[in-house]
Amino acid sequence: CPLTIPGGTRQSPINIQWRDSVYDPFLKPLKISYDPTTCLHIWNNGYSFLVEFDDSTDKSIIVGGPLENQYRLKQFHFHWGAINDWGSEHTVDSKFYPAELHLVHWNAVDYPSFEDAVMEGNGLAVIGVFLKLGARHEGLQTLVDALPAVRHKDTVIEFDEFDPSCLIPSCPDYWTYAGSLTTPPLTESVTWIIKKKPIEVDEDQLEAFRTLLFTSDGEEERRMVDNFRPLQPLMNRTVRSSFQ
C-alpha cells in the first residue's frame, strides 16, 4: 500500500490487542530519572507542540524496561483529536483515547547525535502515555498555561524547571514493541514503551490543546487537531507486556 513507506515492516502506530500481547518475565521495570533543569523551551513546530530538553549530558535518562542501555530525553509532545472520541495514535483493543503523550529519547551510548540515532533500528525509545478525560492534571496545567504563547507555527517560548515524570503514571505496567516514528521521516528506529494506565486530564485542558494552530501568524488559521497517524499493519510483530 503506497500510503506506508515502501518496504516498511515495523510501522507505527498500531492497535494493541490486549489478549494477543505476550507477558515477558524478563522485561525489567523502566527506570526514569529526569532533571527538571534540563528543560529548555516549548515550541509549536506546525504539527504538535514540543517541550525540548538539553540532551548534551546524561542528566535526563531512562534505562531498564526492554532497553539494552540508557537513552537520553530529547523532547516530549502530544497527539490529540478535534473531539474526545479520538486523538491517540495507538489504540488498545481498538479503543482510541482523546490524546497521547510521547516522550522521545535517543541512544547516546551508541550514536553521536539524535539525528544519527533517528536512522538506527535501536536509536530511539519513546514512552507513550494515554490521556483520558477526568480530573484536572495539575502538572499538565503549567504546560497548558504556556500554550497561548505558542499558538502559531514556529513560535517558541522559554520554559524551565519542568519535570515530565509528573505526566507518567506511577503504575509500572507497559506494553513494548518495535516500531517507527509516526511522522516523516517515519524511520523504523523506535522501541515503543506504551504505559498501560492513562493519566487523567480535564475538558478545559484538552480544549487548550485545540486552540493551537497548524498555521503561522498571518496565514489563514487552521486549528491544530487530529494530528495523529492512521493505524499501521502489525505484520510480523509481537507486542510484549511487562505484566500478567
Ligand SMILES: Cc1cc(C)[n+](CCc2c[nH]cn2)c(C)c1
Ligand atoms: C528527526 C525526527 C523528526 C520527527 C518529526 N520526530 C517526531 C516523529 C514522531 C512524533 N511522534 C512519533 N513520532 C522525531 C522523533 C525525529
Ligand SMILES: [Zn+2]
Ligand atoms: Zn508523537
